[in-house]
Amino acid sequence: MALTTYERTVSWIDAMIATRRQGYVCVAATHTVMACQEDPELRAAVLGSSLTVPDGQPLVWAMNLLGHEQPNRVYGPTLMERHCAHAAEHGTRIYLYGGRDGDALDTLAANLRRRFPGLQIVGGWSPPFRPLTEQEEQGVVDEINDSGADVVWVGIGVPKQEKWMAAMRPRLDAPVLIGVGAAFDFHAGLVPQAPAVLQGAGLEWLFRLVQEPRRLWKRYARYNPLFVLRFGTQLLRQRTSGQPVAPVVLDGPPPRSPRTLRGRSVTHAGR
Numbered sequence: 001m002a003l004t005t006y007e008r009t010v011s012w013i014d015a016m017i018a019t020r021r022q023g024y025v026c027v028a029a030t031h032t033v034m035a036c037q038e039d040p041e042l043r044a045a046v047l048g049s050s051l052t053v054p055d056g057q058p059l060v061w062a063m064n065l066l067g068h069e070q071p072n073r074v075y076g077p078t079l080m081e082r083h084c085a086h087a088a089e090h091g092t093r094i095y096l097y098g099g100r101d102g103d104a105l106d107t108l109a110a111n112l113r114r115r116f117p118g119l120q121i122v123g124g125w126s127p128p129f130r131p132l133t134e135q136e137e138q139g140v141v142d143e144i145n146d147s148g149a150d151v152v153w154v155g156i157g158v159p160k161q162e163k164w165m166a167a168m169r170p171r172l173d174a175p176v177l178i179g180v181g182a183a184f185d186f187h188a189g190l191v192p193q194a195p196a197v198l199q200g201a202g203l204e205w206l207f208r209l210v211q212e213p214r215r216l217w218k219r220y221a222r223y224n225p226l227f228v229l230r231f232g233t234q235l236l237r238q239r240t241s242g243q244p245v246a247p248v249v250l251d252g253p254p255p256r257s258p259r260t261l262r263g264r265s266v267t268h269a270g271r
Contacts, residue, residue, distance in 0.1 A: 001028065001063060002051045003070050006082050009053060013083060016050075016175045017092065017150045023050030024165040024177035027076035030056050032158050034223040034230075042159040045166035053079070057202040062231050066238060075199070076180035077187065080153060087151070088116040095144055095174065096124035098155030099184045108188035123147040127156065141171045149174045155184030182208075 004012075009025075016023055026032070026049040036043040046052055053074035054060050063070045087094055099105035105126045113119055123143060132140070144152060152174045154161045161179035169177065185191040193199075194207035205224065209216050 001059065002053050002074075003063070003068055004051070004053055004074060005071060006074055006079060009051070009074055009079060010083055010086050012051065013151065013176050013178075014086075014090075020175055022169065022172075022175050024169055025049060025179070026052040026162050026165075027055040027074070027079065027178070027180050028052050028059065029158075030058050030227040031219055031223050032162070033059065034227050035159060039159055042162055045159070045162040048166050049162075057199065057204070058227065061202070062235075065235055077183035077193065079178070080180050080183045080187065083151070084112055084116045084119055088119040091120060093120045093122045093148055093150045095122055095147055095149035095152045096155070096184070097127070097140075097144070097152055098161070099124075099126040099188065100190065102126050104184070104188050104190060107190075108184055111187055111189060122149050141168070145173045150176065152177045153183075154179040155181060157181050 002009075013025075015021075026046050028046065032042075032046065032055075036046055054063060054070060055073060055076050057073050060070050060073045083092075084094070086092070096105060096109060099108060105124050109121050109124055112121065125140060125143065127136075127140070152172065154165060154177055156164060156179075158179075158181055161181065165177045165179055182191065186193050191208075191211060194204040198204055198207050205216075205220050209220055
C-alpha cells in the first residue's frame with residue numbers, strides 16, 4: 001500500500017507521462033484487500049501495480065496503527081476529480097474505459113468537460129458485461145493507442161478493473177492506467193456520494209449499502225467483519241512481538257524525481 005497523498009500521486013502521474021514510463025494504479029478499499037486473499041489473480045494484479053493507494057478510511061487507520069504515517073486516504077473519485085482539473089490545465093489526454101453503458105459514459109464525459117473546461121477526453125468505451133472476444137479486445141487496444149491517451153481511467157469495478165489493467169498493460173501505449181470503480185457512477189451523477197461526515201467516520205460503506213442494498217449487502221456482510229478480525233489479529237501479533245511490520249517494495253518503481261512518491265508499504269492484511 002502506498003504511503004502517499006493526492007498531490008504526490010498526481011505528481012507521480014505527471015512524472016510517468018513526462019518520461020513515458022508505463023504503470024498502473026490500484027485504488028484499494030477493505031473489500032479489495034480482503035478479496036486479494038481469496039482471488040490469486042486479483043492478488044497478483046494488485047501486487048503487480050506500480051501503486052496501490054488507500055481508498056478506504058479504515059485502511060488509513062489500519063496503516064497508522066501499524067506504525068506508518070498516512071495522513072489521509074486517496075479516495076478514487078476525488079483523485080479522478082483532482083487529476084481532471086490538473087489535466088485540463090496541463091493538456092493531459094485522458095481516455096474513459098467503463099461505465100454502466102454508453103449513455104452513462106456520455107453523461108460522465110459531458111459532466112467532466114463542463115466541470116473542467118479544456119479537459120481533453122480523447123475517447124471512451126463502455127464494455128459489455130461479459131468477457132470480450134479477441135477481436136473486441138484488439139479493437140479496444142487499437143482505439144486507445146490511436147487516441148494518444150496519457151491516462152486511461154478504468155471504471156469497471158473490483159476485481160475486473162485490476163485484472164484488466166494487469167492483462168492490458170503490456171499492450172497499451174498510455175503511460176498510466178488507473179482503476180477507480182464507482183467513481184464513474186458518482187461523477188456521472190448516477191449514484192450519490194456519501195456526505196463528508198460519513199466518509200470521515202469510515203461509514204461510507206453504510207451509505208452505499210442503503211443506496212444499493214441488493215448489490216452490496218453480501219460484500220459488506222462478508223468482508224467488513226473479516227477485515228476487522230484479521231487486522232485485529234495482525235495488530236495484536238505486532239504489539240505482542242514488538243516488531244514493526246516490514247515494508248514490501250513492489251516491482252516497477254516510479255521514475256526518480258523530487259516529485260515522486262517517497263515510501264511504499266503493504267500491510268500483511270492484504271496478503
